Amino acid sequence: MSTVEAAPRPRLAARLFASGAHQRLLAFASLIILLVGFSLASPNFMQMSNIIAILQATSVNGVLAVAATLVIITGGIDLSVGTLMTFCAVIAGVVLTYWGMPMPLGILAAVAAGALCGLTSGTFIAKMKIPPFIATLGMMLMLKGLSLVISGTRPIYFNDTPGFTEIASGSVIGAVIPALPVPNGVLILFLVAIGASYILGRTVLGRYTFALGSNEEAVRLSGVNVDAWKMAVYALAGGICGIAGLLIASRLNSAQPALGLGYELEAIAAVVIGGTSLAGGRGTILGTLIGALIMSVLTNGLRILSVTQEWQTVVTGAIIILAVYIDMMRRRRTV
Amino acid sequence: MFTRRLFLGAISAAALLASGFSASSQDKMYIALISKGFQHQFWQAVKAGADKAAAELGVEVTFEGPDNETMVDRQIDMLSAALAKKPAAIGFAALDSQAAIPLLKQADEAGIPIIAFDSGVDSDIPTATAATDNLAAAALAADKMAELIGGSGKVAIVAHDQTSRTGIDRVEGFQKQVEEKYPDIEIVTVQYGGGDHLKSTEITKSILQANPDLKGIFGANEGSAIGVVNGVREMNRTDVVVIGYDSGAQQKQAIKDGLMAGAITQNPVGIGYETVKAAVAAAKGEPVQKEIDTGFYYYDKNNIDDPEIAAVLYD
Numbered sequence: 001m002s003t004v005e006a007a008p009r010p011r012l013a014a015r016l017f018a019s020g021a022h023q024r025l026l027a028f029a030s031l032i033i034l035l036v037g038f039s040l041a042s043p044n045f046m047q048m049s050n051i052i053a054i055l056q057a058t059s060v061n062g063v064l065a066v067a068a069t070l071v072i073i074t075g076g077i078d079l080s081v082g083t084l085m086t087f088c089a090v091i092a093g094v095v096l097t098y099w100g101m102p103m104p105l106g107i108l109a110a111v112a113a114g115a116l117c118g119l120t121s122g123t124f125i126a127k128m129k130i131p132p133f134i135a136t137l138g139m140m141l142m143l144k145g146l147s148l149v150i151s152g153t154r155p156i157y158f159n160d161t162p163g164f165t166e167i168a169s170g171s172v173i174g175a176v177i178p179a180l181p182v183p184n185g186v187l188i189l190f191l192v193a194i195g196a197s198y199i200l201g202r203t204v205l206g207r208y209t210f211a212l213g214s215n216e217e218a219v220r221l222s223g224v225n226v227d228a229w230k231m232a233v234y235a236l237a238g239g240i241c242g243i244a245g246l247l248i249a250s251r252l253n254s255a256q257p258a259l260g261l262g263y264e265l266e267a268i269a270a271v272v273i274g275g276t277s278l279a280g281g282r283g284t285i286l287g288t289l290i291g292a293l294i295m296s297v298l299t300n301g302l303r304i305l306s307v308t309q310e311w312q313t314v315v316t317g318a319i320i321i322l323a324v325y326i327d328m329m330r331r332r333r334t335v
Numbered sequence: 336m337f338t339r340r341l342f343l344g345a346i347s348a349a350a351l352l353a354s355g356f357s358a359s360s361q362d363k364m365y366i367a368l369i370s371k372g373f374q375h376q377f378w379q380a381v382k383a384g385a386d387k388a389a390a391e392l393g394v395e396v397t398f399e400g401p402d403n404e405t406m407v408d409r410q411i412d413m414l415s416a417a418l419a420k421k422p423a424a425i426g427f428a429a430l431d432s433q434a435a436i437p438l439l440k441q442a443d444e445a446g447i448p449i450i451a452f453d454s455g456v457d458s459d460i461p462t463a464t465a466a467t468d469n470l471a472a473a474a475l476a477a478d479k480m481a482e483l484i485g486g487s488g489k490v491a492i493v494a495h496d497q498t499s500r501t502g503i504d505r506v507e508g509f510q511k512q513v514e515e516k517y518p519d520i521e522i523v524t525v526q527y528g529g530g531d532h533l534k535s536t537e538i539t540k541s542i543l544q545a546n547p548d549l550k551g552i553f554g555a556n557e558g559s560a561i562g563v564v565n566g567v568r569e570m571n572r573t574d575v576v577v578i579g580y581d582s583g584a585q586q587k588q589a590i591k592d593g594l595m596a597g598a599i600t601q602n603p604v605g606i607g608y609e610t611v612k613a614a615v616a617a618a619k620g621e622p623v624q625k626e627i628d629t630g631f632y633y634y635d636k637n638n639i640d641d642p643e644i645a646a647v648l649y650d
Contacts, residue, residue, distance in 0.1 A: 044419050044420050044421060045419070047419060049418075049419060050415075050416070050419040053412070053415040053416065053418075053419060056412075056415075057412040057415075060408065148497070153497035153498060154497070154498060155431060155498060157433060165437075169437065248408055251408065251411070251434075252407055252408060252411070252431065252433075252434035253433055253434060253436075254407075254431060254433055254434060256405065256407050256431065256434075256498065257498065258405040258496055258497070258498045259405045259406060259407060259408070260405075261405070262402065262403075262406070296412075299412070300412070300416050303399065303413065303416040303417070304416055304419060304420060306397045306420070309373050309398075309399050309400075
C-alpha cells in the first residue's frame with residue numbers, strides 16, 4: 001500500500017502524493033476535523049480574516065519545517081533552523097539598514113548566508129563526522145550568539161527600505177483578486193514547498209536525499225560521493241532558512257536578534273506530524289505542510305475558544321503524540 | 336479501522352471544544368489581554384489583578400502571552416487571534432512596538448480601543464498606557480545601592496535581556512544614575528542571563544570570581560535577582576550588597592534572611608487591574624487618563640510586611 005523507500009515519481013500528482021496516499025489522507029482528515037470542529041464551536045473561527053491569520057502564522061514555521069524535512073529525510077536532524085533564520089534576518093538588516101544597499105541585495109545576502117551556514121553544518125557532519133544532532137546544536141548556539149554580536153543586541157528596523165514589509169505582508173494575490181487577500185508570505189511558503197517537492201521528486205539531489213536516509217553505506221559502496229551530496233542537502237536547507245529569515249523580518253519589520261530558540265522544535269513537530277520518519281528515508285513536503293497547518297490551526301482554534309494557555313500547551317503536546325502514534329499504527333499494519 | 340479511529344478522535348476533539356465553551360459566555364463584555372509572558376509569577380500577578388477587575392466590573396477577560404520575551408512573532412499571532420474574537424477592548428503589552436503596528440491599526444479601524452500595559456507602544460493608537468516608570472525605578476535602585484555601599488566601589492548588573500524595553504530601561508536607568516550622581520562608583524560589567532535562575536547564578540559566580548573586591552550587584556528582574564542571590568551564597572560572598580527587582584517567594588525570603596538588601600517592586604496586580612478598568616471605560620466611551628502610572632516601591636527587611644508593600648508583593 002505504501003512505498004517505504006519512496007522512489008521519485010514522474011508526474012506532479014503522483015509526486016505530491018508519493019509514499020502512501022493513506023497517510024496523507026489521515027493527516028489531511030485530522031486537519032479537516034479540526035477545522036470543522038472549531039468552526040462549529042465558534043462563529044469567529046471560520047472567517048476570512050482568521051483563516052488568513054492562520055495561514056500567516058504558518059508561513060514561517062512552514063518554511064522552516066520544509067528545510068527540516070529535507071535534512072530529516074537524509075536521516076539527519078537540524079537543530080539550528082530557528083537561530084539560522086534569525087541570523088539571516090540580521091544579515092538582511094545589516095545589508096539593508098546599516099549599509100543602505102538596495103533590497104534585492106539584502107534578499108540575496110540573507111539566502112546566501114543561510115546556504116553558507118547550512119554548508120558549514122554539512123561540512124561538520126560529512127567531513128568531520130560530527131553527529132548531526134551535535135553539529136547543528138553547536139551551530140544553533142553559535143548563530144544565536146553571532147546574531148546578537150552582529151546586531152549589537154538591538155533589533156534592526158527596516159524603516160529605510162520601503163517595500164520590505166511587502167515581502168511577507170503585502171498581497172500580490174489580493175491585488176488581482178481583492179476578495180482573497182492572501183499575504184505574500186503564504187504564497188512564498190507554497191512556492192518553497194513546490195520547489196522542495198520538485199527537488200525531492202525530480203532531481204538527482206532528491207534521489208540521493210532519500211537514498212542517504214535509507215542506506216547511506218549502500219550509497220557509498222556504489223561509488224557515490226556521499227559527503228558532497230549530504231553537504232548539498234544541508235546547504236539547501238540553510239538557504240530555505242534564509243527565506244524564513246526574510247519572511248519573519250518582513251513581517252515584524254525588524255530583525256529581532258534574540259528570537260529563534262524553540263522554533264526548531266516546532267518545525268520538527270510539524271515534520272513528524274506530517275508523517276516524515278525521524279529515522280530517515282521517508283517523507284514528503286505535502287505531509288510537512290499539512291503538519292505545519294495542523295499546528296497553527298490547533299493553536300489558533302484553542303485561542304479563539306478562550307481555552308486557557310496552560311491547557312493549550314497540554315493539548316498541543318498530546319496531539320503530537322497522537323498524530324505520530326496513529327501514523328505508526330498505520331504503518332505497522334500496512335508494511 | 337480508520338473511520339473508527341477518526342471517529343474517536345473527533346469525539347475527543349469535540350470534548351475538548353466543549354470544555355472551551357464554558358470559558359466563553361456570550362452576553363458579558365469581553366476584553367482580551369495579550370501580555371509579554373505568562374509563566375512567570377510577575378505575569379500571574381498581573382493576571383490576578385486583571386481577574387479581580389473583571390469580577391468587580393462584571394466583564395470577561397482572557398490573558399495570554401508567549402513563552403518568553405523574545406517571541407515577537409508569536410505575540411503578533413496571539414493579537415490577531417484576539418482580534419478575530421471581536422473583543423470590546425484589548426490590553427496589549429508590546430514586546431516590540433513597531434512589529435505590532437499593522438494589527439493595532441486594524442483594531443483601531445474596527446473601533447476596538449487598545450490599552451497598552453507594562454510598557455508603552457510607540458504610536459498614538461493606544462487610548463491609555465498603564466505602566467511602571469522603569470528608568471526611575473532602576474535609578475532608585477542605584478540610589479539605594481550607593482547608600483548601602485557607602486558611595487564608592489565596584490558594582491555589577493545582572494539583567495534579563497538586551498532587547499526588551501524593560502531590560503534596556505532598567506540597565507540604562509541604573510547606569511545613568513550612577514554616572515550622574517555617584518562618580519566614585521564603577522559599574523564593572525553588565526551581564527545577561529535571560530532571566531533564567533541558573534544562568535544568572537553562573538554569571539554572578541564568574542563576576543565575583545573576576546572581581547574579588549566587588550561591593551554590590553543589581554539583579555534587574557526576578558529571575559536575575561534570584562540567580563544573583565544563589566551565586567553570592569554559593570561563592571560565600573554574603574558581604575556583597577544585592578539589590579533585586581520584583582518579588583516572588585524566593586526573593587522575599589532572601590530579603591528576610593538578609594542575603595538580599597532589598598528590591599524594587601512594581602505593582603503588577605495594579606497593572607492588571609488598571610488595564611482592565613481602563614479597557615472597560617474606553618469600550619464604554621468614557622474618558623480615560625492617557626498615562627496611568629502604576630507606581631513602584633523599594634522594600635527591604637524593615638518594610639516588607641507593611642500593608643502598603645505587602646499588597647503589591649506576590650509569591
